[in-house]
Amino acid sequence: MNALSPVYTEKAQCQDCYRCLRNCPVKAIKIEQGVASVLEELCIHCGKCVAACPSGAKKVRDDIASVEKLLASGKDVIASIAPAFRSEFDRVTDHDFVYAVKQLGFSGVSETALGAEEVSGHVYRMLNNSTGADHPMISTACPVVVNYIRKYFPSLTGMLTPVLSPMLSHATMLKELYPDTAVVFFGPCIAKKDEIAQFPNICDSVLTFQNLRMMFEQKGITFGKGKAGTDVFIPRKAKEGTVYPVDGGMIAGIRGNGRIIDRHMMHFSGIPEIESVLKSLSTLKPEEPLFLELLACSGGCINGPVAQKGDGILAKRISIVRNTSDLKWENPKVTVENVEGITEPLDIPTKEVSIDAIIKVLRATGKYTVSDELNCGGCGYLNCRDFAKAVVEGRAEPAMCVTYMRKLASKKANKLISAMPLGIVLVDTSMRIIECNERFAILAGDDARMIYEQRPGMVGAVLDKVLPVGSFFRHVLETEEDISGREININNRLLRCTIFTIEPGLIAGGIFSDITDPEMQREEIIKRARSVIRKNLSTVQKIAYLLGENASETEMVLSGIIECFGPQDQEG
Ligand code: SF4
Ligand code: SF4
Numbered sequence: 001m002n003a004l005s006p007v008y009t010e011k012a013q014c015q016d017c018y019r020c021l022r023n024c025p026v027k028a029i030k031i032e033q034g035v036a037s038v039l040e041e042l043c044i045h046c047g048k049c050v051a052a053c054p055s056g057a058k059k060v061r062d063d064i065a066s067v068e069k070l071l072a073s074g075k076d077v078i079a080s081i082a083p084a085f086r087s088e089f090d091r092v093t094d095h096d097f098v099y100a101v102k103q104l105g106f107s108g109v110s111e112t113a114l115g116a117e118e119v120s121g122h123v124y125r126m127l128n129n130s131t132g133a134d135h136p137m138i139s140t141a142c143p144v145v146v147n148y149i150r151k152y153f154p155s156l157t158g159m160l161t162p163v164l165s166p167m168l169s170h171a172t173m174l175k176e177l178y179p180d181t182a183v184v185f186f187g188p189c190i191a192k193k194d195e196i197a198q199f200p201n202i203c204d205s206v207l208t209f210q211n212l213r214m215m216f217e218q219k220g221i222t223f224g225k226g227k228a229g230t231d232v233f234i235p236r237k238a239k240e241g242t243v244y245p246v247d248g249g250m251i252a253g254i255r256g257n258g259r260i261i262d263r264h265m266m267h268f269s270g271i272p273e274i275e276s277v278l279k280s281l282s283t284l285k286p287e288e289p290l291f292l293e294l295l296a297c298s299g300g301c302i303n304g305p306v307a308q309k310g311d312g313i314l315a316k317r318i319s320i321v322r323n324t325s326d327l328k329w330e331n332p333k334v335t336v337e338n339v340e341g342i343t344e345p346l347d348i349p350t351k352e353v354s355i356d357a358i359i360k361v362l363r364a365t366g367k368y369t370v371s372d373e374l375n376c377g378g379c380g381y382l383n384c385r386d387f388a389k390a391v392v393e394g395r396a397e398p399a400m401c402v403t404y405m406r407k408l409a410s411k412k413a414n415k416l417i418s419a420m421p422l423g424i425v426l427v428d429t430s431m432r433i434i435e436c437n438e439r440f441a442i443l444a445g446d447d448a449r450m451i452y453e454q455r456p457g458m459v460g461a462v463l464d465k466v467l468p469v470g471s472f473f474r475h476v477l478e479t480e481e482d483i484s485g486r487e488i489n490i491n492n493r494l495l496r497c498t499i500f501t502i503e504p505g506l507i508a509g510g511i512f513s514d515i516t517d518p519e520m521q522r523e524e525i526i527k528r529a530r531s532v533i534r535k536n537l538s539t540v541q542k543i544a545y546l547l548g549e550n551a552s553e554t555e556m557v558l559s560g561i562i563e564c565f566g567p568q569d570q571e572g
């Protein structure tokens, strides 16, 4: 078994966006120095973070190498194929599919749906043997739901049906039927990788349908070569178990065993819906005779975390139903007795966090009153207090609060802009001022200065009314070509301006200086003299020739100008 967790982060690829955290239903992700990592003890292996990560940094452990080793060992290895394969490999015939899998070196191919039928039989027996009013019963077909309840709703673990999942029931059945074989499961699910570690020696490895496709590709295996009647599922073709991967399929399978007396059978899928059901169960403690089929993936395993998106849920359901509608369901017989699941709570590390510690973090991130707590979710947590608690616990960093960081950055930028000796203005496409500093208002004239005093920043003012330079900004916004060092005469003063793009096509910025200002003139002379000296010696020699002097004399003259106007260490 690979030492990595089923879900992990390739740290070098992490872009510090917190999208995985936002999508993780149990916040089992730690951000440290801007890099996300999965907290295995909190994780329920739902795979939401893998689907959400935009940079592909969240990975599913790849166990192909260990399966290839098993196949090369000479041992018989049977492939257990999850019933969602019908939506994943839509329109591939059973014999073509079985033939292709056997080409990879498997000794036989079997449908996990047979294990689902075992589960249906056991649950049917349990439901009809119980009084019907004991307590609600919860299905254990989905390992994410089992993890979720064992870790986050420990008081409900007694409601979990003590039955192995279809995958483990199937592997148990195969090992009884074919002693001394290994079993490798293929499906759309990540949590099964964790499930086999919780039940060692039943199923030997778990790969995904993506892995299967990759193995076909690597070996150049294509469909269309199987023979009907020869390339068949062992020990037989599945029946009602084939509907398990759709929401409600388990209940349909249980009902295939016969009438259910005195039980309300309900099914829910998707973690938000399941969370709401489990919260209600915890608080209401209903005594109604319920059986709840819960699947973590919305719509069922056909939408598993590593299932193909395909043509959507309707097309997937159709491909499952198409293959089941002509089956004659018989009363299945339970053939495997050893199907007890684990229904005890699973301890997760928890820390007592004082309200003082939470308030300290809130203050450190600029939240002094309740109205400062925006609960925007930008950090990945549901609200500011959950975020502050995670910071205290060492799972999050203050810099994750985007609103605080934005305010901080904007404060710093404002300070810099207002301290600048140059006029600065930002303008949008409607030629209205987004922001300017006081120096810009001074350069623009007395009217602008008065407006600025009334309305610092002059937000919303029409640029051309303040300073007739709108055409420059329009040009920059339309062409994305900067205008550099343009000189304009305004009220007998010469202004030099540089206009540049800030947000292409949306925002342009301008820097203005008054080069008729004596202070600016002084700096300008220094700058130009330095520039002349630095350009190169040949330029200096040309000046020398024109002045009829030698080069070093010219350099001395120009350096003298600088010394007259400013200190030597002043930068040009
Ligand atoms: S989703 Fe998570 S793992 Fe992926 S780049 Fe963003 S922070 Fe990193
Ligand atoms: S697999 Fe699920 S529970 Fe685990 S970190 Fe990812 S989103 Fe969270």
Ligand code: SF4
Residues within 6 Å of the ligand: 046, 141, 142, 143, 144, 145, 188, 189, 190, 191, 192, 295, 296, 297, 300, 301, 302, 303, 304, 305
């Ligand atoms: S619904 Fe199916 S695919 Fe999704 S986590 Fe549960 S068992 Fe796995």
